[in-house]
Amino acid sequence: xxxxxxxxxxxxxxxxxxxxxxxxxxxxxxxxxxxxxxxxxxxxxxxxxxxxxxxxxxxxxxxxxxxxxxxxxxxxxxxxxxxxxxxxxxxxxxxxxxxxxxxxxxxxxxxxxxxxxxxxxxxxxxxxxxxxxxxxxxxxxxxxxxxxxxxxxxxxxxxxxxxxxxxxxxxxxxxxxxxxxxxxxxxxxxxxxxxxxxxxxxxxxxxxxxxxxxxxxxxxxxxxxxxxxxxxxxxxxxxxxxxxxxxxxxxxxxxxxxxxxxxxxxxxxxxxxxxxxxxxxxxxxxxxxxxxxxxxxxxxxxxxxxxxxxxxxxxxxxxxxxxxxxxxx
Amino acid sequence: xxxxxxxxxxxxxxxxxxxxxxxxxxxxxxxxxxxxxxxxxxxxxxxxxxxxxxxxxxxxxxxxxxxxxxxxxxxxxxxxxxxxxxxxxxxxxxxxxxxxxxxxxxxxxxxxxxxxxxxxxxxxxxxxxxxxxxxxxxxxxxxxxxxxxxxxxxxxxxxxxxxxxxxxxxxxxxxxxxxxxxxxxxxxxxxxxxxxxxxxxxxxxxxxx
Numbered sequence: 043x044x045x046x047x048x049x050x051x052x053x054x055x056x057x058x059x060x061x062x063x064x065x066x067x068x069x070x071x072x073x074x075x076x077x078x079x080x081x082x083x084x085x086x087x088x089x090x091x092x093x094x095x096x097x098x099x100x101x102x103x104x105x106x107x108x109x110x111x112x113x114x115x116x117x118x119x120x121x122x123x124x125x126x127x128x129x130x131x132x133x134x135x136x137x138x139x140x141x142x143x144x145x146x147x148x149x150x151x152x153x154x155x156x157x158x159x160x161x162x163x164x165x166x167x168x169x170x171x172x173x174x175x176x177x178x179x180x181x182x183x184x185x186x187x188x189x190x191x192x193x194x195x196x197x198x199x200x201x202x203x204x205x206x207x208x209x210x211x212x213x214x215x216x217x218x219x220x221x222x223x224x225x226x227x228x229x230x231x232x233x234x235x236x237x238x239x240x241x242x243x244x245x246x247x248x249x250x251x252x253x254x255x256x257x258x259x260x261x262x263x264x265x266x267x268x269x270x271x272x273x274x275x276x277x278x279x280x281x282x283x284x285x286x287x288x289x290x291x292x293x294x295x296x297x298x299x300x301x302x303x304x305x306x307x308x309x310x311x312x313x314x315x316x317x318x319x320x321x322x323x324x325x326x327x328x329x330x331x332x333x334x335x336x337x338x339x340x341x342x343x344x345x346x347x348x349x350x351x352x353x354x355x356x357x358x359x360x361x362x363x364x365x366x367x368x369x370x371x
Numbered sequence: 372x373x374x375x376x377x378x379x380x381x382x383x384x385x386x387x388x389x390x391x392x393x394x395x396x397x398x399x400x401x402x403x404x405x406x407x408x409x410x411x412x413x414x415x416x417x418x419x420x421x422x423x424x425x426x427x428x429x430x431x432x433x434x435x436x437x438x439x440x441x442x443x444x445x446x447x448x449x450x451x452x453x454x455x456x457x458x459x460x461x462x463x464x465x466x467x468x469x470x471x472x473x474x475x476x477x478x479x480x481x482x483x484x485x486x487x488x489x490x491x492x493x494x495x496x497x498x499x500x501x502x503x504x505x506x507x508x509x510x511x512x513x514x515x516x517x518x519x520x521x522x523x524x525x526x527x528x529x530x531x532x533x534x535x536x537x538x539x540x541x542x543x544x545x546x547x548x549x550x551x552x553x554x555x556x557x558x559x560x561x562x563x564x565x566x567x568x569x570x571x572x573x574x575x576x577x578x579x580x
Contacts, residue, residue: 053566057540059547088573089541094515095522097542100420104430108420108437112412115442116405243453279453283394 043071048078056085062338128199128218149225149233157221197221229261239276248286255280255289259296274300278310287320294326301330312343321353328359397457401449408448412441415458418543419465426469426538427476428523436472440465459552466535466553473531525575533568540565 043051051068054060060068072078203216227234241254258276262268273296280293294314300307308331315327328347331340341364348360393414399407419440423433443464451460526534535554539545540561545553551561 050562050566053569054547054562057547057565059562084573085569088569088576091518091576092522092541092572094518095526095542097421097425100417100424100433104420104424104433105416108416108434109412111434112438112441113409115438116408116445119445275454283453 043067045071045075045078048072048075049081052078052082052085056082056089146233146236152225153221153223156223157219160221161219229257230267235261235267235273239272242276242280242289248284248289251280251284251289252286252292255284255296256292259292262296262299265299268300274304274307278307281310281314287323290314290318290320290323291326294323294330298330308340312339315343315347321356324353324356325359328356328363331363393457394453397448397451397453400445401451408445411444411457415461416441419461422465422538422543423469425542426534427472432472436465436468439468443468455552459549462549463553463555466539469538470531470535473534521576525572528575529568529571533564533571536561536564537568537572 048068048071051060051064055065055068072082197220198217199220200218201215202218203214205214206212207214225233225237229235235258238254238258241250242258243251255277258273262273262277268274277293277296281290281297284290284293294311297307297311301311302308311327311330315324315331318324318327328344331344344360344364348357348364351357351360393411396407396410400411416437419437420433423436424430427433427436440461444461451457526537529537532554536550539550539553540547547561547565548558551558554561
């Protein structure tokens with residue numbers, strides 16, 4: 043190690059961020075380098091000096107004033123209209139497709155086109171166009187409209203107005219409709235993957251989330267295109283937050299190949315070991331913790347669990363892993 | 372990481388229980404629930420104000436940053452995709468606002484040892500740092516005030532980014548990896564920025580050591 047590198051590491055070490063093996067190297071270097079030893083003393087002195095500018099906690103008056111001002115500003119915001127909420131929801135859904143813009147645009151075009159075509163056919167078949175462009179339905183045709191077009195009516199999200207034309211049995215109804223879509227493709231298709239990732243977070247039922255996480259996890263275990271962070275992130279979110287233990291179990295299995303190489307995955311697995319409510323998931327987490335050089339967090343967590351966990355089986359499994367301590371540096 | 376006793380493990384379980392409600396709060400806030408958003412604000416407002424107050428030295432400016440940050444959060448919470456923690460997301464908004472503030476104030480000299488309260492009255496921070504010995508020492512108080520001024524002058528010589536990294540690391544105690552995420556850069560870049568900042572500060576404050 044030369045002094046230039048040592049100077050950089052002295053700063054990192056002063057803030058407790060130097061990995062153990064680099065700290066050891068640095069100590070060895072400073073034993074034989076008085077200049078770098080002086081450098082470290084000066085760095086530590088700077089830290090003490092800078093603490094003469096204290097961080098003041100905000101007082102209760104400041105907090106209260108800030109809160110009040112924020113509440114007034116939020117109260118003054120106009121409420122969102124239904125089409126703004128719908129636009130926001132669509133934007134949220136398509137925000138997840140930023141990694142596959144071409145596929146996302148195609149999907150959007152297909153969806154809009156299909157929805158427009160479906161609406162046009164419905165309008166031709168069922169309605170008399172009024173000059174205002176709204177759907178004008180004869181009152182006595184309401185029943186036949188419902189029975190003939192139940193799938194479309196079940197997709198109606200909002201009825202915004204109903205106006206009966208004077209002196210007639212014509213009623214004008216303005217409504218909005220969601221058009222369900224279906225897409226089919228290979229698991230390698232980025233668009234399919236994006237939809238699976240959406241389903242893993244927003245699936246209407248645990249079964250749907252279970253299926254999507256299961257498919258994504260299988261892809262990762264087979265090392266099919268999990269190098270990017272999108273699928274790994276989706277699995278980590280499922281592991282941390284999904285309420286269904288089966289979903290979390292599958293997410294954990296999908297992350298297995300990345301425990302050693304990705305510290306975020308390792309942290310997620312450590313959190314699962316500490317905090318998950320399912321003992322099977324916790325046991326699986328322990329078995330997944332491979333020896334990781336210089337990661338003392340793994341050892342610390344295993345010690346804590348081996349000494350103090352409420353579950354005797356978890357304690358035993360942790361002790362067994364710790365008995366392989368020479369492999370965990 | 373990890374507890375060291377049974378109480379630590381049960382605290383860990385409590386943390387899991389706390390995390391689940393935060394996810395629910397976020398989802399409810401995304402669905403338009405104002406009370407859910409207010410609960411999120413209460414969880415993070417202290418840290419936001421603490422950072423803004425120390426960086427700007429002004430209660431008024433700290434309030435402005437608080438206001439802007441949470442209004443932005445309210446407006447864009449629908450875009451939050453759980454790809455990072457909510458803590459990182461909100462802190463990212465705050466650090467960007469603080470960076471903008473630092474850039475605007477770069478040419479202004481600030482006496483940071485003095486904080487402005489909401490009515491414009493000055494509060495001398497260093498005068499409020501009490502000397503625990505039983506007797507007062509005016510000379511020492513003066514020295515401390517002058518030291519504070521020199522520290523502020525040295526901090527003002529840093530670039531906004533260097534100042535931000537130093538603030539987040541030294542004063543707020545965040546990890547370099549987190550700082551990298553907040554500033555949309557890598558841990559390595561944050562580390563190099565911290566190194567440059569400390570080097571500049573040592574050069575500026577050399578006479579005091």
